[in-house]
Amino acid sequence: MKTIESYNFKNKKAIIRVDFNVPLDKEYNVTDDSRIVAAIPTIMKIISDGGSVILMSHLGRPKDGPEYKYSLRHIINHLSKVLGQNVKFAEDCIGKEAEELSASLKPGEVLLLENLRFHKEEEKGDEGFSKKLASLADVYVNDAFGTAHRAHASTTIIAKFFPNDKMFGFLIAKELEGIDKVLNNIKKPFTAIIGGAKVSSKIEILNNLLDKADNIIIGGGMMFTFVKARGGKIGSSLVEDDFLQVAIDIEEKARKLGVNIFIPQDVIIADSFSNDAKFKTAVADSIDEGWMGLDIGEKSIKELSGVIEKSNTLLWNGPMGVFEMSNFAAGTKAIAEAIVKSTARGAFSLIGGGDSVAAINQLNLSDQVSFVSTGGGAMLEYLEGKVLPGIQAIID
Ligand code: AMP
DSSP, X not given: OOOTTTXXXXXXXXXXEOOXXXXXXTTOOBSOOHHHHHHXXXXXXXXXXXXXXXXXXXXXXXXXXXXXXXXXXXXXXXXXXXXXXXXXXXXXXSSHHHHHHHHTOOTTOEEEEOOGGGSHHHHHTOHHHHHHHHTTOSEEEEOOGGGTTSOOTTTTGGGGGOTTSEEEOHHHHHHHHHHHHHHHOOXXXXXXXXXXXXXXXXXXXXXXXXXXOSEEEEOSTTHHHHHHHTTOEETXXXXXXXXXXXXXXXXXXXXXXXXXXXXXXEEEXXXXXXXXXXXXXXXXXXXXXXXXXXXEOHHHHHHHHHHHHTOSEEEEESOSSOTTSGGGOHHHHHHHHXXXXXXXXXXXXXXXXXXXXXXXXXXXXXXXXXXXXXXXXXXHHHHTTOOOHHHHHHHO
């Protein structure tokens, strides 16, 4: 398999699948450019070798063809500034203009293609569309981990047109290295902290972790499905009644395998889903009707921090409470701090999934954990042991 480090891009045109799905404000300014900044090392390697770069990405979820608000033209200025050079732009990712611009691209130059998802063929993984994209370049580089679990045209299908000239960019290579470290070199005790809203979206990861983890901490909204399944009273807390049996089965399997499952004993309950709601501490399995659990309580924080601080490998996906609201952010913050403390002592910590990444960034702690994975769904699927099509397409 070729790697970006050893490949010589001199006089080559490289088409890179990047993830420039960045947040924009009402005036279409980029409000968080971390995804753009993250792509720079791969772009710079190609340029400094004497190659040229064609960038392709999606932005948002356009429904039916081009939509101005999802145009990648909004990021041209920002990208040019971060790169320190002008960026050319093709108003359609395929067709005459894209072909002419890429044909006339000189070494060192950068061309950005318009949003791939303006064509339905992108998400369908259409071969003809992939071929047109492929015709623009000599080399294919995939550096978008967040979409590596999708068999889309630009993330997977396109690779077949570059049998000898396809590789991962620095970002994906780093992601795989970080996650593989957890999967293959687990130093025990291994504790997984799984939170967030729904059990339904985390069943496979929970099942997969049962074979590997010593401790599984379950927090966030999904804990209440477990509390209810155990026979507790959860008031108006978030619950997925269709998954009560799943929760029972997970606990049963954990018992058989000797995995400790930790469900917070106390929670912060509120009388509505709002930061202005009245709130107080309650025992997690005796919540009155009209009250809902929105964060974990002091006692739980203490108990769970103790487990985290004694662990040597940590995986964190999903917040412990509604951390977006300041009154219900303490649990998530305390858990993040415990992970940081454990990391400082020598544990390996992997943080992944959109909301835990947002939480760790909001707390300014991302440089104090071992690895922060950018891919939410992709990271979960990789950890579940699934073969990601975007990864497979490069390895094949
Ligand atoms: P997920 O995408 O499944 O990781 O869920 C993240 C979301 O779960 C965040 O937006 C949190 O606000 C939300 N969340 C966490 N704890 C709770 C809770 N106790 N009740 C309702 N929502 C929650």
